Amino acid sequence: MTDLDVLLVDDEKEFVAALAERLAMRCLKTRIAFSGEEALELVRQKVPDVVVLDLKMPGMNGLDVLRLLKKSHPQVPVIMLTAHGSERDREAGRLLGAFDQLQKPVEIGALIRSMKEACGHRRTRPEADNGVPPRPVQ
Amino acid sequence: MEDYRNQELAFLGKMAAGFTHEVKNVLAIIRENAGLIEDILTMAPAEAVPNLDRVLRALSAIRDQSGRGVELSNRLNRFAHCADQPRAHIELNETLAQFTLLVERFARLKEVTLTLHRGESGIEMETRPVGLQLALFGVLECCWNSVSSLRRLDLKVESEPNQGVVEIVGKGEDDRPVGFHETPETVDDWARVVSRLDALGAKVERGPAVDVLRIVFPLRSP
Numbered sequence: 127m128t129d130l131d132v133l134l135v136d137d138e139k140e141f142v143a144a145l146a147e148r149l150a151m152r153c154l155k156t157r158i159a160f161s162g163e164e165a166l167e168l169v170r171q172k173v174p175d176v177v178v179l180d181l182k183m184p185g186m187n188g189l190d191v192l193r194l195l196k197k198s199h200p201q202v203p204v205i206m207l208t209a210h211g212s213e214r215d216r217e218a219g220r221l222l223g224a225f226d227q228l229q230k231p232v233e234i235g236a237l238i239r240s241m242k243e244a245c246g247h248r249r250t251r252p253e254a255d256n257g258v259p260p261r262p263v264q
Numbered sequence: 265m266e267d268y269r270n271q272e273l274a275f276l277g278k279m280a281a282g283f284t285h286e287v288k289n290v291l292a293i294i295r296e297n298a299g300l301i302e303d304i305l306t307m308a309p310a311e312a313v314p315n316l317d318r319v320l321r322a323l324s325a326i327r328d329q330s331g332r333g334v335e336l337s338n339r340l341n342r343f344a345h346c347a348d349q350p351r352a353h354i355e356l357n358e359t360l361a362q363f364t365l366l367v368e369r370f371a372r373l374k375e376v377t378l379t380l381h382r383g384e385s386g387i388e389m390e391t392r393p394v395g396l397q398l399a400l401f402g403v404l405e406c407c408w409n410s411v412s413s414l415r416r417l418d419l420k421v422e423s424e425p426n427q428g429v430v431e432i433v434g435k436g437e438d439d440r441p442v443g444f445h446e447t448p449e450t451v452d453d454w455a456r457v458v459s460r461l462d463a464l465g466a467k468v469e470r471g472p473a474v475d476v477l478r479i480v481f482p483l484r485s486p
């Protein structure tokens with residue numbers, strides 16, 4: 127089992143629930159926040175290894191959260207995940223220190239690769255590399 | 265009045281772009297849940313799931329079609345953002361690439377294959393992006409509405425001193441040239457198309473061959 131701790135931040139509850147379950151099947155520990163405020167509270171409770179952050183959310187948007195996170199926890203890598211980010215959003219994310227910016231829907235293998243690169247280690251199981259969950263031992 | 269029209273257009277674009285965002289979220293949820301079902305089935309012992317191959321094929325179709333929906337949504341989103349500003353700086357190849365993706369469906373319904381041949385990059389123009397695409401679409405419509413034997417339209421982007429050119433080459437069955445020598449002026453809408461081009465400071469030229477129309481745009485429209 128890996129001890130990689132992923133915080134998923136997205137107001138689309140059904141999307142983030144399915145994504146969390148798929149990551150869990152690949153032996154990644156996930157926590158979910160449905161808003162920017164909730165995300166900052168979860169980070170305060172326990173600092174994650176990586177944050178996957180939606181850009182467009184009601185209230186505090188993804189760039190606001192990124193700005194605050196980078197101020198309080200500059201070492202935590204943040205991957206922005208958005209449906210339609212503009213060039214201006216991408217530039218803002220880059221300037222604020224986002225590690226990567228991916229478009230929804232994202233291939234799970236691509237997301238895991240980005241998270242592993244962000245964390246700079248290879249603590250997940252090899253099976254997770256191609257996005258395929260490990261088969262249970264019969 | 266023009267300012268009000270621009271505001272209307274920008275409003276339409278903003279609403280359309282907002283909806284493409286929502287549609288993409290819906291597609292992401294469908295795709296993620298299909299992926300989850302696939303994961304669960306893949307992890308289960310093979311004998312536990314009857315007709316596993318058929319179920320996986322169906323899930324694969326959901327994934328492919330949601331991907332197609334995402335691509336369509338991306339195209340619509342980019343097009344909707346064209347209306348953000350009435351005038352904007354564009355690169356002609358990029359605009360034509362997006363335009364071709366958008367209108368290929370309309371060509372397909374007329375049994376015409378539309379292909380873009382990009383020219384040298386860096387044809388920067390200051391123009392009305394929506395107006396430019398509207399005018400080009402009008403020309404293409406006149407082409408396929410006036411020449412029933414048309415099967416292929418090739419769009420070629422070219423750079424000339426102080427102007428950007430879109431060359432339209434029409435072909436029929438077996439790549440035979442179709443004559444644009446009388447058409448598309450025969451189509452009722454032609455006068456309206458010409459006035460749209462006029463508004464951009466653009467003009468339509470013939471040739472050099474009979475199957476070629478050239479739409480010439482100034483680098484800075486009035």
